Amino acid sequence: MATPRENDVKRRTLMAATVATATVGTIASRAGAQASPASPPAPGSGAAPTLKVSFTVNGKPRDLELDPRTTLLDALREGLHLGGTKKGCDHGQCGACTVILDGRRINSCLTLAVMHQGGRITTIEGLGTPDKLHPMQAAFVKHDGYQCGYCTPGQICSAVAVLEEIEAGIPSHVTADLNAKPALDDAELRERMSGNICRCGAYSNIVEAIGEVAGRKA
Amino acid sequence: MKPFTYERAASPAGAASAAARRPDARFIAGGTNLLDLMKLQIETPAHLIDVNDLGLDKIEPTPEGGLRIGALVRNTDLAADARVRRDYAVLSRALLSGASGQLRNRATTAGNLL
Ligand SMILES: Cc1cc2nc3c(=O)[nH]c(=O)nc-3n(C[C@H](O)[C@H](O)[C@H](O)COP(=O)(O)OP(=O)(O)OC[C@H]3O[C@@H](n4cnc5c(N)ncnc54)[C@H](O)[C@@H]3O)c2cc1C
Ligand code: FES
Ligand code: FES
Numbered sequence: 659m660a661t662p663r664e665n666d667v668k669r670r671t672l673m674a675a676t677v678a679t680a681t682v683g684t685i686a687s688r689a690g691a692q693a694s695p696a697s698p699p700a701p702g703s704g705a706a707p708t709l710k711v712s713f714t715v716n717g718k719p720r721d722l723e724l725d726p727r728t729t730l731l732d733a734l735r736e737g738l739h740l741g742g743t744k745k746g747c748d749h750g751q752c753g754a755c756t757v758i759l760d761g762r763r764i765n766s767c768l769t770l771a772v773m774h775q776g777g778r779i780t781t782i783e784g785l786g787t788p789d790k791l792h793p794m795q796a797a798f799v800k801h802d803g804y805q806c807g808y809c810t811p812g813q814i815c816s817a818v819a820v821l822e823e824i825e826a827g828i829p830s831h832v833t834a835d836l837n838a839k840p841a842l843d844d845a846e847l848r849e850r851m852s853g854n855i856c857r858c859g860a861y862s863n864i865v866e867a868i869g870e871v872a873g874r875k876a
Numbered sequence: 877m878k879p880f881t882y883e884r885a886a887s888p889a890g891a892a893s894a895a896a897r898r899p900d901a902r903f904i905a906g907g908t909n910l911l912d913l914m915k916l917q918i919e920t921p922a923h924l925i926d927v928n929d930l931g932l933d934k935i936e937p938t939p940e941g942g943l944r945i946g947a948l949v950r951n952t953d954l955a956a957d958a959r960v961r962r963d964y965a966v967l968s969r970a971l972l973s974g975a976s977g978q979l980r981n982r983a984t985t986a987g988n989l990l
Contacts, residue, residue, distance in 0.1 A: 765978045
């Protein structure tokens with residue numbers, strides 16, 4: 659008899675094969691499935707017709723046909739089987755779903771996939787690979803910037819974008835002089851990362867990791 | 877979320893006439909407020925009109941010496957605009973004290989007000 663682990667591997671292989679043979683992946687919307695009891699999933703009845711959308715994910719063109727209710731988060735996870743991006747709150751509060759869209763970090767749970775025709779999306783899977791980590795991924799490993807790891811893909815996508823935002827001179831709530839280049843101190847990094855909640859409280863190590871990538875002394 | 881149909885308006889006039897045709901519709905810009913409410917079924921529009929292509933994302937000087945802020949200017953861009961930072965610092969400060977970096981990158985001026 660197959661062990662649970664073998665079953666899991668087979669299930670994943672089967673899922674991958676299913677995706678590979680489909681020219682367009684159609685996913686039923688899970689919208690509402692994780693929301694409050696007041697919003698049960700609406701199976702079949704009255705569902706709006708599906709819509710086609712094409713965007714680039716981690717450099718690869720992707721075509722999907724979706725229930726318009728599908729969030730970008732659900733399209734990535736369930737339509738494209740990119741499970742790195744996580745669903746925490748599904749309401750814009752935790753940052754687990756952070757991806758980089760057209761060069762900017764966003765909450766993928768609060769946007770519809772069909773709104774991003776022609777968009778360029780980078781997820782944690784597109785930043786680095788296990789063999790060739792992105793410098794931010796390597797720094798999180800080095801500094802123990804996580805415990806359970808659930809918030810980590812969102813933290814890392816956010817952190818990469820934070821350094822670009824500072825570089826671009828975008829101020830934050832703690833920037834003392836709005837007209838000067840923002841500093842790279844802990845207060846700035848903490849404020850800018852405040853949209854990423856870590857239930858395990860790895861915050862101080864996360865700030866150290868980001869600081870190192872930013873070129874500060876470790 | 878309740879099922880809805882979706883269209884992307886190509887001009888302000890097109891968006892206005894689509895809304896006139898469909899009283900059960902809502903405009904969607906960043907979506908950070910509307911989708912949150914739709915997930916909770918506080919908002920249940922049957923149709924969404926995406927206004928992101930309307931080109932209303934500019935901050936322009938007015939002849940009187942002020943600034944005209946487009947409905948689709950993102951919170952991040954408004955807060956970071958050099959003229960706003962210099963001459964209307966309280967607006968920058970107010971925007972930067974709200975929500976998070978990710979949300980401000982999507983949230984628009986009109987969505988914030990409406
Ligand atoms: C976790 C979280 C924290 C937040 N914290 C804060 C905070 O601290 N301070 C704060 O001020 N706000 C906060 N917000 C609210 C946030 O600012 C709004 O969600 C955002 O500004 C809405 O902009 P949007 O473009 O995403 O609007 P949407 O969600 O797209 O739209 C909102 C409403 O405006 C209407 N609308 C949008 N654009 C137009 C248009 N061009 N013409 C006519 N109608 C239009 C829509 O029909 C809808 O009714 C928070 C939101 C979240 C989810
Ligand atoms: S899952 Fe998107 S912010 Fe929590
Ligand atoms: S490492 Fe567990 S939630 Fe952040």
